Amino acid sequence: MSRPARILVVEDDRVVARDLRQQLGHLGYQVVGVTARGEDAAALARSTSAELALTDIRLEGAMDGIDAAQEIRLACDIPVVFLTAYADDETLRRARLTEPFGYLLKPFEDSQLRTAIEMALYKHANDRKLRESERRYAATLASIGDAVITTDEAGCIRYLNPVAERLIHCRADAALGRPLAELYRVSDEETGPWAQAPGAGLMLHGPGREPVPIEQSVSPLIDERGKVTGSVLVFRDLSHRRTVEKELRDAQAELARVSGLTTMGELAASIAHEINQPLAAIVTNASAGLNWLRRPQPELAEVEQLLGWILADGSRAAGVIKSLQALARKSGPELARLDMAATIHEVAQLMRPDIQRHGVRLQLGPFAAQSHVLGDRIQIQQVLVNLLRNGIEAIRDSTGGSGADSSRLLVVSTAPGEAGEVAICVTDSGDGVAEAHRERLFDAFFTTKPHGMGMGLAICRSIVEAHQGRLWATPVAPRGLRLAFALPAAPG
Ligand SMILES: Nc1ncnc2c1ncn2[C@@H]1O[C@H](COP(=O)(O)OP(=O)(O)OP(=O)(O)O)[C@@H](O)[C@H]1O
Ligand SMILES: [Mg+2]
Known part of the structure; x- marks a missing residue:
């Protein structure tokens, strides 16, 4: 058996008190205190850590057992069982208000005493658990970010958490017991009519306030017999998300x-x-x-x-x-079958004055056996013009290496690219490009030249990409840069 329960006896009849002490001892309880005065009961209950009080309703002093019970409950929250020989209706009504955990009518048997004590201890333990769990739920609901309201089956508010208080602009004490419809209404944002349906796209209207966009879910509260006893409404204020x-x-x-x-x-x-x-x-x-x-x-x-x-x-x-x-x-470009070798020759012709002016040695080829692509002639010419011009300018501005074999050389060639592509390469022997600039080469308006616009490569990239092709730059050893682009090969 578990540890004997600790019991306080509040009884002004000395004989009854003595008998009770004995009776309790027989039954295996521990009497931790006995007092005849209601005024002392609460302090004694606390100092003896009593777990239950057996209290006579009628006591000699100024304070009767009912008042004493109330003080005991306030002081240490333990169950009180009343003992009485007789009680009028008024006394019983007062006793009921103190939420007693049982009555024992004198005289009583051992078994009645034990039943009353065990029932009281059991019920009190259960009540405590229930209160704890309610406290836990209330704390949880108070701390979540959504508004929660519970109602009874008539739609009157039974609980609302602080977020709900803020959302409907009404404190809990003023809202409890009132029908939902008195405090706010929900409309469908699109269709307008008043709605209680769950979902988003709803507006919450309260008296004298701007409507608030909300998302709402509604679930019924069902008791253990399957009866609907109310509902739980959960809202989320969407104003912030809307903003x-x-x-x-x-x-x-x-x-x-x-x-x-x-x-x-x-x-x-x-x-x-x-x-x-x-x-x-x-x-x-x-x-x-x-x-x-x-x-x-x-x-x-x-x-x-x-x-x-x-x-x-x-x-x-x-x-x-x-x-x-x-x-x-x-x-989209006007695609035609284009021989890249021929196109390169045409562009070289256009650029001849510049090439000569800057003493550039131009080498055309080698060309891939199959160098036909699908492209817009004018646009592909523009790409070549820009790449050649950059190559010529790189050679013009180059700082060293003159006299070496590779110097002032500009090579335009083609090669089979990756699956189904033809790659066109323009390789110069200029100074190449600084590591820090490599990423920005193709950005519009990026230039390192005093009179450059920084548009050449940006235009090339737009054109090549419009052709579903690719354009890239690779440094060349020992000096120079290769700009290459790949275009889809023309079939056959
Ligand atoms: N062949 C190359 N060798 C070294 N740097 C190059 C070469 N081609 C391009 N660049 C670098 O990339 C930058 C951008 O080239 P892009 O052709 O877009 O503009 P730009 O030549 O400066 O001016 P423009 O608009 O007149 O063509 C150049 O300023 C240069 O720094
Ligand atoms: Mg350029």
């Missing part, structure tokens, strides 16, 4: 606007960049033509040839503008 979502949308819109601007800015820059070369050629050829015409004997054959070139450069400039506009619209 964040809106900020995100605004930021995205702003980003789209800015990148739209960038595209416009890049288009303008690209046109300016690409049109320079044919314009310069037109101006040079036109002034040369004028010179031939102004001679005493005008050289009409020369003028005719120059006008032919002006025409060709003018049409090329128009073509470049058209293809850059198409690129900016992302309308």
Whole structure:
């Protein structure tokens, strides 16, 4: 058997008190104190660590057993069993208010005494467990971030946690017992009518307040017999999430606007960049033509040839503008079967004046046996023009190595690329590119040249990617840089 329960006896009849002490001893309980005065009972219960009090209702002093029981409960929360020989209705009503754990009518048998004590101890232990578990639930519900409300079956509030108090702007003491509908209503954000359905897209309306967007779940409370005794409503305030979502949308819109601007800015820059070369050629050829015409004997054959070139450069400039506009619209290149070896020769021809001016030795080839690709002729020419121009400029600006075999050499070649591709390589013997700049080479407006726009490689990348191709740079030993791009090979 477990340790004997510690019992306090509050009884003013000395004989009864003595008998009771004996009786309890027989039954295996430990009497830890006996007092005849209600006034002393609570202090004694505490000092003796009593676990139960047996209290006569009628006591001699100013304080009767009922008042004493109340003090004992307040002082040490132990069960009280009343002893009485007789009690009028009023006394019993008062006794009931102190939540007694049992009554024993004098005289009583051992078995009745034991039953009353055991029942009281058992019930008290159970009550304590229940209170603890309720406290635990209340603490849990108070600490969670969601609003929780429980109602009875009539929809009146039985409990609400602090988050719910804040959400419906009503303190628990004012809300308890009131029907939900008096405090707030929920509407569907889209369809409007009052709704109690679970889900998101709901608005919570309270008197005199802005509606709050919420997400709600509702579950029935069901007792052990399967009867619905109320419901649990859990809400989440979505205001913060909505604000964040809106900020995100605004930021995205702003980003789209800015990148739209960038595209416009890049288009303008690209046109300016690409049109320079044919314009310069037109101006040079036109002034040369004028010179031939102004001679005493005008050289009409020369003028005719120059006008032919002006025409060709003018049409090329128009073509470049058209293809850059198409690129900016992302309308996709006009693909045709293109022989890269031939295209490289055409571009080399265009670049000849620059090549000669800077003393660059140009080597065309080797070329892959199959170097046909699918591409937009003007656009692929532009890529080559830009890569060749960069190569020429790298050689022009190179700081050393003159005289060596590899010096001032620019090689344009093709090779079979990865599955189904043709790779085109432009390799120069310039100073190469600093490690720190390698990442930014292809960014629009990135340049290390005093008069550069930084658009060449950005345009190349846009064009190559629009062709489903790739563009990359590799350092070359002992000096120089290779810019290469791969395009899908033309079938057959
Ligand atoms: N062949 C190369 N060798 C060394 N550096 C290169 C080479 N090609 C490009 N670069 C580096 O990459 C940068 C960007 O090249 P990109 O062609 O985009 O612009 P840019 O040549 O500076 O100006 P532009 O708009 O007139 O072409 C260059 O400024 C240079 O620093
Ligand atoms: Mg360039």
